[in-house]
Amino acid sequence: MKRLNVGIIGQGRSGFDIHAHLLKNMPGRFKIAAVCEPDAARLDYVRNILECDGYMDYHEMLQRQDLDIVVNASPSHLHVPVSLEVLEAGHNLLCEKPLARYVADVDKLIAKSRETGKLFAIYQQSRFAPYFEQVRKVIDSGVLGRIIMVKIAFNGFSRRWDWQTLSEFNGGNLLNAGPHPLDQALQLFGPDTMPEVFCLMDRVNTLGDAEDHVKLILHGNDRPTVDLEISSCCTYPLYTYQVYGANGGLTGNMEHMEWKYFKPEEAPQQELHRDPLPGRKYCGESLKWYSKKWHVPESKSQLYDTMGAAFYRNLYDALTKGAPLAVTPAHVRQQVAVIEECYRQDMAGC
Template identity: 50%
Template sequence: MRPLQVGIIGLGRSGRDIHGDVVSRLPELYQLAAVSDPMEERLRRAEQEWGCATYTDYRSLLKHEGLDLVVNASPSHLHVPISLEILESGLHALCEKPLAHRAEEVDLLIAASERTGRRMAVFHQSRYVPGYQQLLQVVRSGVLGRIVQASFRFNQFVRRWDWQTLQEKNGGNLLNAGSHLLDQALQLYGPGIQPDVFCRMDKANSFGDAEDYVKILLTHGSGPVVDLEISSCDAYAGYEYQVQGTRGGLVGTRSELNWRYYKPEEAPHRELVTEPISHADGSPAYCSERLIWHEESWSLPAEEESLIYPSIAAVYYRMLYEHLANGAPLEITLQEARRQLAVTEQCFRQNPDYAIGHRN
């Protein structure tokens, strides 16, 4: 086993603070060999912190001898063309979210990966958020019964004025924070299932022209209604997850969950009554009973809560190493990313004011 040699394109918030940080913390798996960014001050800082080679032009980085993997942390609207160049250069590629503008662009990446024999991955690290993983365990255990609705929230009250508020740069809440929520939410449907979509968008506190409020409802057959909300105008943001089931429910956040449920064998026997229900004295009555509720909870240790995002990035990178070095399955596939982008395309079609880059 040897550390994989890594190059990073782009030293912004994700390139430096997420990818550069996690790669430098996993020396047994990766070695940060080279970085590129057009801003000289970022390169000087990289030289001081990591002692790696630096390039102002990412195409020069792609020629750096000995690279195995290149991380594409360029601005969102450049993700597809630069990822294609990485693959065509004979290197494995890891791309930040959003992977692409459209589902058909993912097909180009899949074809390039197959043609070159190089692996292509997308950084959907939020699949490994502890609260979400615990939610899946509870749902799959069956204690909540059949899931009727699952709600996912990424809400806050915030104003934003950077490039990620611009449609022309693939900005907006749907393709950014929404990438994480959709990746989580779609796991509640079976593999390959493409749900029906209802979506409304708005621009509330953004200084650009991209949306910063998104409401999505997903449905498929008898499966659960999935309710997603990404809002920059929620002054009372609360839970991140809520699940409603036929035997109970769950509510919580990435670091704390509570759920309650009843056991059918402990519930009073009931049969449908078609006549009016009355008390013993003949007065009208409502259906009323006492169920035995079982309540459980889960929480991260306080000292781990502030480390959630570095931790899940490390989990992702360990998984990716096992895939690239040892042939283990890639747990988050391009086909899953394609399904997600097919949903976002429907959202943009229903909201044409926010669809630059998505219009036919």
């Protein structure tokens, strides 16, 4: 198995706690060859821990010829310009989310990737979340019938005062946490078409100027309605997923799911009555319900490690075998288009 050399730009929460952590635990596939971090003390610490080369200026690291891929974990507002430089320097690229604030910037990155012939990937690891895979499995089985609505809630209660609360740094719930559930939502809606978008955003407990409460509705012809919340002012989060189907439904969180359904062929045959039912009765029938449950396996109980390792395995196969990326730039372009429309509506006061 070929071992790929990786360079990482940025050694903050994402660069060190996520990417360096994951790559260090996949030694058969990846080797961290170099990191870049402008903070000298942090760089010395990380370089000793990871036993790799270190740079304070990422431009110096990009001059290397031995890197198989560069991870861009710079601050969010630098993702687009730094990613363009990585591709221009002739490196394969993995960029952290949020990729961009505008579709035009995504198009620039896609064009640069094609121009240079280099792989361009975006770190959207929640596509590999065990709970999401289970939701898709139940929906795809057909037991719930036609899917009418999917409700997704990435909610909790927190107050924040760091740089990710500022719009100038591409902060706020929609760009910070939002790409995770929005990527899932668009897969369930259908990645082949742009949904109609309705969005409401608010600032509640944040000390910055970016939103910390988002309500987003996606809808379209012959598509399920998707109701997505990303709120930091929900003290009683009830679920992560709820699915409404013609023959049943699903509810659950990241660790536990349950669903029930009836089989139409076993349901009583009914006829439409134009006249009032005898005895002033309401409609009533007895359906035979089938119930099932899912618990996250112990082997996948460490959510972030499970998602991240699955993402990096797919990335490794793409680099070494030409396998297709599970999360494509086109998928993320659709996501950014929805985000851009949300901010347009917010600015217009829609």
